[in-house]
Amino acid sequence: MPKKRLYLFDGSSYVYRAYYALPPLKTKGGFPTGAIFGFLRMLLAFLKEKKPAYAGVVFDLPKKTFRSELYARYKAQRKPAPDDLKRQIPVIKELVKLLGIPVLEKEGYEADDIIATLAKRFSQKGWEVVVYTPDKDMAQLLSLEGVKIVNPLTEEEITPQKVAEKFGVLPEQIPSYLALVGDKVDNIPGVEGIGPKRAREILKKYRSVEEILENWEKLPPSVKRYLSKTSSEELKKWLELVKLDYDVPLEVSEKDLKLQKPNYEELKKRLEELEMKSLLRELEKTRKNHLLGQKSLF
Numbered sequence: 001m002p003k004k005r006l007y008l009f010d011g012s013s014y015v016y017r018a019y020y021a022l023p024p025l026k027t028k029g030g031f032p033t034g035a036i037f038g039f040l041r042m043l044l045a046f047l048k049e050k051k052p053a054y055a056g057v058v059f060d061l062p063k064k065t066f067r068s069e070l071y072a073r074y075k076a077q078r079k080p081a082p083d084d085l086k087r088q089i090p091v092i093k094e095l096v097k098l099l100g101i102p103v104l105e106k107e108g109y110e111a112d113d114i115i116a117t118l119a120k121r122f123s124q125k126g127w128e129v130v131v132y133t134p135d136k137d138m139a140q141l142l143s144l145e146g147v148k149i150v151n152p153l154t155e156e157e158i159t160p161q162k163v164a165e166k167f168g169v170l171p172e173q174i175p176s177y178l179a180l181v182g183d184k185v186d187n188i189p190g191v192e193g194i195g196p197k198r199a200r201e202i203l204k205k206y207r208s209v210e211e212i213l214e215n216w217e218k219l220p221p222s223v224k225r226y227l228s229k230t231s232s233e234e235l236k237k238w239l240e241l242v243k244l245d246y247d248v249p250l251e252v253s254e255k256d257l258k259l260q261k262p263n264y265e266e267l268k269k270r271l272e273e274l275e276m277k278s279l280l281r282e283l284e285k286t287r288k289n290h291l292l293g294q295k296s297l298f
Contacts, residue, residue, distance in 0.1 A: 003128045003146075006257060007046075007055040008118060010133035011103075012111045014152055015039055015059075015092060017134060019085045021153075027275045032084035037276060039092050042152055043099065044282045046132075054257045056118070057096050058104045058111040059089075065110055067241050074241060077187045091274075098267045100260035109248050112138060116244035118252065119147050137178065137186075139163045140244060142171035168200040176209040179238040188241050192229040202226065209239045262287070 018038030025034040043057075067074045081089075093103050104114055112135070119129045123146035131141060132152040141147050142160050149158040160171050169177045180199040182190025194202075202223055206212045212219070216232045227235070264287060271280050 003126060004054065004122075004254075005052070005128045005130060006118070006122050007050065007052050008115050008129065008131045009043075009055070009057040009152070010111055010115060010131070010135060010138070011039075011057040011092075011096075012060040013133055013135050014042065015085070015089060016081075017153060018042070019082075019088070024084070027273075031274070032088055033274050033276065035085055035088045036091055036095070036274060037279065040095055040276075040279055041282065043096065043101070044279065044285075046152075047099070048282075048285060052259060054254070055259055056102045056104045056252075056257050057093075058114045059093065060111045061105050061107050063107050065108055066245075067110070071188075071237060071241055073187055075186050091270075095267065095270060098263045098270065100262045102257055102259075104250075104252065106248060106250065109245065113245040113248050114250065116141060116246045117248040117250055118257075120144055120246045122254075123147050137174070137183070137242065137244075139167075139171050140174040168196065169203055173203050173208060175239060175243040176203055176207075176212075178242040179209050179235060182238070183242060186241070188238055190238055191227060191235065194226055198226055209235060 015035055019035035022034040022038045024032065025037055026032055046052075096103050104118075105111070106114060112133075115131055115133070115138070119131060119141055123129050123144045127146065129144075129147045131138060131147065131149045133149060134151050134153050138149060139158060141149060142158070142163060150156070151158060163169075163171050163174070167174065167177055177196075177199050178188070178190070180191050180194045180202065181196055182188050202212070205223060206215065212223075212227070213232055213236060219227065264283070267283060268280065271283065
């Protein structure tokens with residue numbers, strides 16, 4: 001019997017990338033549509049090709065998370081989302097739901113943590129879990145058996161071998177690597193004076209930051225000198241910031257992740273309002289490939 005397969009999309013990351021990758025499209029009435037167009041085009045292509053039975057699109061909520069509580073400057077350098085992007089996000093979520101795909105979000109947690117929790121939960125049940133995300137932080141998910149990562153921008157599968165080639169560490173060492181070198185994207189400084197080369201050297205001797213902390217008082221001079229500008233408490237904090245939370249309290253079952261029949265009538269109406277004729281054509285192709293036997297709406 002073939003494995004069940006769950007597809008999880010990092011919706012928040014892809015929305016931003018779709019917004020900045022495409023020109024600032026607008027309807028005749030001036031409503032911005034660039035991010036909507038890019039996001040939906042990707043999703044329709046995915047539905048047409050994969051014909052999934054189970055999937056979820058995961059979003060961040062604009063509220064503080066436990067990481068913000070732990071470190072006030074977490075992501076502090078990021079500018080607020082542009083207003084024209086903010087206006088598009090609710091529409092994107094609406095259209096995803098109309099396509100019959102579950103939208104997942106939880107206050108106090110990032111999309112990455114929701115994805116990690118579901119990837120762990122369902123891979124442990126013997127499912128194959130395919131995560132669509134362009135974020136390097138998510139490479140740590142490859143330490144879970146049965147989990148795959150695909151970059152939705154390139155369709156490239158990110159394998160443990162590619163992680164090792166790019167970072168010089170194993171997927172399970174990515175949190176420790178980022179805790180040491182820092183992560184500019186999220187405004188995590190890491191340890192002063194430690195770059196990728198030094199981090200790799202340290203992680204060859206000690207497999208993780210947890211192991212470093214366990215041996216903090218008896219670290220050899222060859223390692224201790226690189227960590228002299230930090231404290232064990234600070235290093236632990238950097239690790240907690242970059243490490244995914246695999247235990248988000250989610251009441252999400254297999255049934256909740258099963259795709260529902262798309263609401264084609266409402267989708268047609270909304271796409272016409274958004275003046276997306278090319279996506280209307282794509283929607284019809286998806287309908288024919290994904291739900292055979294239905295009367296055409298177009």
